[in-house]
Amino acid sequence: MKKNVAVISLDAYAGQFYAQQVQELFGDRIAVCSYSVRDGSVEHMPRKYDLYMVTTDAFDSLGDMHRYVPIDGEMMEIHVTLRWDVVHRLQALPAGKKVLFVNLSDKMCREAVTRLNQLGVNQLDFDLYHPGAPEPDMSQYDFVITPQETRYVPAGAREIIDIGQRVCDSSTMIEAALRLGFEELLETPEFEQYQRDVAANTYSFDRVFARGLRLESQFEILMEILDEGIVGVNERGEVFASNHKLEEITGIPGARALQRPAAEVYPFVPFARCLAERAPQPAQVVSANGVNMNVAVAPVLRGGACIGAFATVQRFSDAENRQNELRSQLLHKGYRAKYTFDDVVGQSPAIRRCITILKKMSLTQLPVLLIGETGTGKELFAHAVHNASPRADGPFVAINCAAMPENLLESELFGYEEGAFTGARKGGKPGLFEFAHKGTLFLDEVEGMSTALQCKLLRVLQEREIMRVGGNRIVSVDVRIVAATNENLDKMVEEGTFRRDLYYRLNTLPVLIPPLREREGDLLLLIDHFRKGIGASFTLSPELERLLLTHQWRGNIRELRNVVEYFSYTGSPVVGPEELPPTFHYLPAGLPEAGGAGAQPPRLADCPQEDERFVLSRLYQADREGRSLGRDAILADAKAAGLPCSQQEVRRILSALDQAGLARVSRGRGGTRLTPAGRALCRRLETEEKL
Structure with missing residues (x-):
């Protein structure tokens, strides 16, 4: 069956070149399409490919990549190199010559020169240039070297050496073959010729291809690369391969296991059932020698016959730690706390007392309830509490409970299984509780949560377990809750709109964030801080300063920042009362507000x-x-x-x-x-x- 492959690159021309290489090597077994980030074609890429091959410079972060590549899609990186004839040509250049290397970006320049050094082209003195970099003095360079990017070479070059587009290295092609299930291609003359033509500094692959690559050798290499235990048996259930990771996990030397029945050496692995049923055995937790392990077995089928089986063995604790690392990487951009207590601007006794209390509370594992009017900076303090806590290295996940409908909020918090509702993502989706595992979950405007969700949240706090929407599996989570409210939860409890038991669970460590009008002396500090932050240079007239100091600031810090930003657009070096925003309604703090x-x-x-x-x-x-x-x-x-x-x-x-x-x-x-x-x-x- 023909497989579909997508090649994603930063530059459209480079992507088309790599796609053509892959297509030529794999022939009619695959259909390849190329997409570029720079020309926007990746925006229209269908999410249906068997393999996504992505260049290292295509995306800035994992989060950017998963806007286009499905999280559950088969994805690999494209690593590039040069052909041997190009390397030999560059090695022949005189030593000590000053060379300007030109490519599309600084990152691509550095990668290419690093690879040249690794391949033995290290007798030249390289400088780097790319579009947008300062124009160099071309009189000082003997040569300009570029991978078919002559259009970006500055004027005045003495001699240009075009080394052509870099090609996919052999490890990239091997990985693509293995991921697509075309292992037999690795033994073909075409792959052997490709390995001889392209330069490589991967000793293991060089040796494998030099001896005439065999399937067993490939598996041996891959087993040692993988970070989990691997053991293989033949059709009779006898062990023929195992890796060092398996020895480390089980304590059983691989040499002692070879050629012996797996049922005797590894009785906890269900090889016999897998060979008899010729079907994969799903992962299960087993215990051996006092170690809890995840064990999964898959048969090796060829020509309709079962010729053996492979098992993967992983410590349960290792699997859990790895899952936590991946959770953190998936949404790295939004799941990290950005602020600390050092980011809080103010020297008033009220704010200093608040910071002192929160620093002590941060060291505990108990829930924290931040109480304050709108605009007082509750979210900033939530970030700071996380960064000052023992969970600082874990994820920080924030959600506004009043910003979305009940059913959507439930699926965001607890996740959902495939088919849980119309429009549910294939394969399901983890919830924010799972992403916040070993970290902090910030529930802003917690009073906006429905009573039904309040009940589910209470159970999570008590049992430290969740169940996805539409699922039947319990997931253990270790999450610290920081909640925030600008409402009177006491009153809501009395009115029956907020559960009393949840209130007392969240209210373990309550902290009142002081409003701006109670932070004596902080107003001018904050104005100066915001003014510097936006690069403005105005000053306040004495009349305006007195007016701002006596204003009640019902919108607190948020209102103050808006006013300062408005001042920056007035164009006046000295801002007076007449230049206040038209929506600014002065409420004097020293006069009666009502009556x-x-x-x-x-x-x-x-x-x-x-x-x-x-x-x-x-x-x-x-x-x-x-x-x-x-x-x-x-x-x-x-x-x-x-x-x-x-x-x-x-x-x-x-x-x-x-x-x-x-x-x-x-x-x-x-x-x-x-x-x-x-x-x-x-x-x-x-x-x-x-x-």
């Missing part, structure tokens, strides 16, 4: 006015001492004063003050503080001797 000068304490039915005034007086006293006040402290003070206040009554009074704009009831254990309006009301009542 004006005639504001009064809210009146609640069935609640004595004396109790309301007492709560207000205690908040005013705490405000003057520079601290917040919690419900328990208010209840204790009321009891000491002989007032029969209940906890429910205090909660109602605080809620009414919050709704009237006289106080701010913080989430978690942050307590309650007076607003400027509440502070002004207390001063007036104190003057009137009513407080």
Whole structure:
């Protein structure tokens, strides 16, 4: 059956050249198509090929590559070299000559010159040039060498040596044959001639082809390359091959196993069943000599007959570690924490205290709940907590729970199996919990999660296990949760919209991120930081500086950054109040926010006015001492004063003050503080001797 092969390269011309080479060597057994990143043809590549051959310069990262190449697709890299006649021609050049090497990119220049050095062309003094590099002084170079890229050679070259396109090396062609299942091609005269024509510095392949490559020799080489134990048996179940990795895992010397029945040497490997059924035996976990191993067996079929079988053996712990490494590589770009506590700008006591507390919490494995208004930098602190934790080398995965529908959020968090729903990816998809294994999962706006998902999340936190959507297999995960909210979870628990058991599970280590208006002295530091970050050079007028210092900043750091960026486009070296954004609504922190000068304490039915005034007086006293006040402290003070206040009554009074704009009831254990309006009301009542 003809196989389909895709060749993906940075440059279209180079890709077509490699595709032609592969097609000529493999003949009518394959159909090859070439795609280029530079000309955009890779954007239209069908996702249907049996093998994807990718040049080393095509993509900058694994994440970029998997935009076009399926994660479950058979993929290999193309490594290139030169023909021997080109190498001999360059070796004949006089020693010490200064040479300019010209290619498409800096990376391609370095790879080519490195390969020339490896092949013995090391008597020349090379400099590199590629499009976009500074123009060189051509008078200092004796020769210009280029792999068929003469169009990029700077003017003034004395002599140009065009060495032609580099060719795929022999190891690339061998790997392609093995991955496509055409092992028999490796013994053909065409492959032998190709090996003789192209230069190689791979000693093992040189020797194999020099002796007339045989199938058994290829397997011997591959077995030693693989990072797992390999053992092969013939049709009688006798061991004829094993590698050193198998010796390391099982402790059984390979020499002692050769020519003996596998049932005696490796009784934990089901060779007999595989040979009898002539069918692969799926991977299973077995224990031998106190070691847990993954064992899988596959038959070797030729001409309809079973001529033997091969087994792969891997330590269970090695397989798990390898899987974790691959998880991290798959989404390397988005699954790494970018910020540390050093990235937090501010010297106010409030932010320093917050950082000190979070640094201590980072060292634990317990969930952290970040509580704060919108724009206070909760995600930055989540990154910093991860980077300061013992899990810093693991993945950091972030998701906004309020940003997607319930069913989509569930499949993102827990993954899904193939066929779980319409449109599900072939082969299924791991969830973010699996990708965050041994790392941190940041749940932003956790209050946006439905009650059904809250229940599933609670089970993960308790059991450290998940099950993919549409699956029936339990997957163990080791994930630390950092959650963030800008809502009052206490209130949501009381209203029944957030599960009480999950709240107490997430609320193990709550931290209140202070709003900007409570970070005294940080405003000007942040303005200077943002100004430098965008390369602006304006200064603030004294009037504007005073206005910004007294503004309430309801959008916090995010609002401040937007204002600074707006200033950078005004074109004024000194920015005044008249150049504030048109959407900027000044809310003075030193004046009442609600009720004006005639504001009064809210009146609640069935609640004595004396109790309301007492709560207000205690908040005013705490405000003057520079601290917040919690419900328990208010209840204790009321009891000491002989007032029969209940906890429910205090909660109602605080809620009414919050709704009237006289106080701010913080989430978690942050307590309650007076607003400027509440502070002004207390001063007036104190003057009137009513407080």
